[in-house]
Amino acid sequence: MSDPVLSLRDASLSLMGNAGRVDILHAISLDVAPGETLGLVGPSGSGKSSLLMVMGGLEQASGGTVKALGQDLTAMSEDGLARFRRDNMGVVFQSFHLIPTMTALENVATPLELAGARDAFARARAELDAVGLGGRADHYPSQMSGGEQQRVALARASAPRPRILLADEPTGNLDETNGEAIIRLLFDLRDRHGATLIMVTHAAELARRCDRVIRLRDGRIVDDAARQAAE
Numbered sequence: 001m002s003d004p005v006l007s008l009r010d011a012s013l014s015l016m017g018n019a020g021r022v023d024i025l026h027a028i029s030l031d032v033a034p035g036e037t038l039g040l041v042g043p044s045g046s047g048k049s050s051l052l053m054v055m056g057g058l059e060q061a062s063g064g065t066v067k068a069l070g071q072d073l074t075a076m077s078e079d080g081l082a083r084f085r086r087d088n089m090g091v092v093f094q095s096f097h098l099i100p101t102m103t104a105l106e107n108v109a110t111p112l113e114l115a116g117a118r119d120a121f122a123r124a125r126a127e128l129d130a131v132g133l134g135g136r137a138d139h140y141p142s143q144m145s146g147g148e149q150q151r152v153a154l155a156r157a158s159a160p161r162p163r164i165l166l167a168d169e170p171t172g173n174l175d176e177t178n179g180e181a182i183i184r185l186l187f188d189l190r191d192r193h194g195a196t197l198i199m200v201t202h203a204a205e206l207a208r209r210c211d212r213v214i215r216l217r218d219g220r221i222v223d224d225a226a227r228q229a230a231e
Contacts, residue, residue, distance in 0.1 A: 024047055036212060038197070039214070041216070056085060094172040104136050170186060172201075180205075
């Protein structure tokens with residue numbers, strides 16, 4: 001059996017608020033296999049997005065360990081985490097996070113340039129073609145619809161060929177038609193690049209397509225089921 005791409009052991013997350021410490025995640029333990037598609041579901045405030053952020057090193061776990069590709073994220077500095085994400089992870093946010101002063105092509109090319117890729121713009125153009133936006137490469141985010149902006153964000157996340165792709169409510173700001181298109185693209189990216197795909201979602205249709213679904217409540221895992229069992 002191959003080693004897990006992600007492995008959490010008793011991972012917890014606590015943050016300080018105006019009223020004192022808030023415990024968000026409680027002793028989360030799980031493994032994610034290479035190439036697996038994992039859905040994180042649960043009610044608002046259950047800790048789904050926080051768990052995704054901990055998996056990506058975007059939030060530092062307060063306790064326990066988080067390992068990705070055999071590397072202990074909990075032992076890395078902020079600079080070390082940034083380099084690790086640059087080289088190994090792609091992240092897609094619900095709110096797109098495109099750079100407004102850059103064209104679609106420049107947005108997709110930026111992480112490739114930061115990684116030192118000499119063919120950054122050629123690869124960026126190929127990724128935009130793959131998500132159906134080759135004709136919009138020179139447009140700015142303000143000139144594109146929400147669905148188009150999310151496709152640019154997907155192209156940007158996948159262009160460096162990440163081994164782990166994290167998506168936080170990737171269809172949350174989209175209508176049904178655009179949401180369905182993004183779902184197809186996410187799974188196409190997984191198939192083309194062989195990435196492990198982990199998604200936070202409220203969309204039942206998206207969760208049903210995952211190999212495995214983890215349900216959270218109050219910062220704890222309350223169900224962990226393979227697709228066959230879930231159906």
